[in-house]
Amino acid sequence: MSTILEAQGLNKRFGAVVAAEDINIRIASGERVSLIGSNGAGKTTFVNMITGYLKPDTGRIMLAGDDITPLAPRLITRLGVARSFQIPQLYGDLSVLDNMLVANACHDHKLSFWQPARRPEAISRAETLLERFRLDEHRDRRVAELPGGVRKLLDIAMAMTGRPKLLLLDEPTSGVSADEKFPMMQTIMDALGHEAETTVLFVEHDMDIVERHASRVVAFYAGRIIADDVPSIALNADDVRRYVTGELLQE
Numbered sequence: 001m002s003t004i005l006e007a008q009g010l011n012k013r014f015g016a017v018v019a020a021e022d023i024n025i026r027i028a029s030g031e032r033v034s035l036i037g038s039n040g041a042g043k044t045t046f047v048n049m050i051t052g053y054l055k056p057d058t059g060r061i062m063l064a065g066d067d068i069t070p071l072a073p074r075l076i077t078r079l080g081v082a083r084s085f086q087i088p089q090l091y092g093d094l095s096v097l098d099n100m101l102v103a104n105a106c107h108d109h110k111l112s113f114w115q116p117a118r119r120p121e122a123i124s125r126a127e128t129l130l131e132r133f134r135l136d137e138h139r140d141r142r143v144a145e146l147p148g149g150v151r152k153l154l155d156i157a158m159a160m161t162g163r164p165k166l167l168l169l170d171e172p173t174s175g176v177s178a179d180e181k182f183p184m185m186q187t188i189m190d191a192l193g194h195e196a197e198t199t200v201l202f203v204e205h206d207m208d209i210v211e212r213h214a215s216r217v218v219a220f221y222a223g224r225i226i227a228d229d230v231p232s233i234a235l236n237a238d239d240v241r242r243y244v245t246g247e248l249l250q251e
């Protein structure tokens, strides 16, 4: 498998806080990688450095062999890195379909008088994604009227309109009830299963979800990677049980 993302020696400090310390990681195309770690461990800092919202103090980030470290976030998005947010960034007054079409047009840079968002091929791609994310029944509803879980699914479906090489999900099921959480994650992973060219990195606190849906786990503590392996090994590592799941007492 070809390497889609490579981080080389990333360091990031905020004053005295070490948010990333010598992060080295290579991710192959098609992997489903879960980023785990307690609050403040450095997961979001890592995600923000990949998307360009934060620049590392030292180190490099390569996307499909190209150095993206100095690039602005919108250029990194254009090269194929998409993300969803803990709090979805949606247009409440527009319909679900129109949110999809705006996301698609923003990705294509084709939103203009001459290239309206409602092009047949854009509508067809949007409808396919809505179906895969089980959002088709909501197609014509105003986003402001939708429950939180549905909005989260829409946010991820919107991120997929441009067929990204790399999709970053920040706690996709946070804020969703325990009953909804597992079916929702299943829907997300089933939908992403149709997009074989997209590699997925997801931040997750629920270890049952990690075990079920990740092909690889990268665990952070105090800005460092303390485990990087398949779930059955990473989740049983002493440092992970000590600093992430709390199963062992901290020394």
Ligand SMILES: Nc1ncnc2c1ncn2[C@@H]1O[C@H](COP(=O)(O)OP(=O)(O)OP(=O)(O)O)[C@@H](O)[C@H]1O
Binding pocket: 014, 017, 018, 019, 037, 038, 039, 040, 041, 042, 043, 044, 045, 046, 220
């Ligand atoms: N913009 C910032 N300014 C100052 N400190 C920051 C900033 N962003 C992150 N930090 C600090 O860097 C450390 C790592 O934070 P980060 O948000 O990456 O952790 P996290 O693993 O994503 O945690 P959580 O699970 O709570 O989201 C924390 O100590 C945090 O307070």
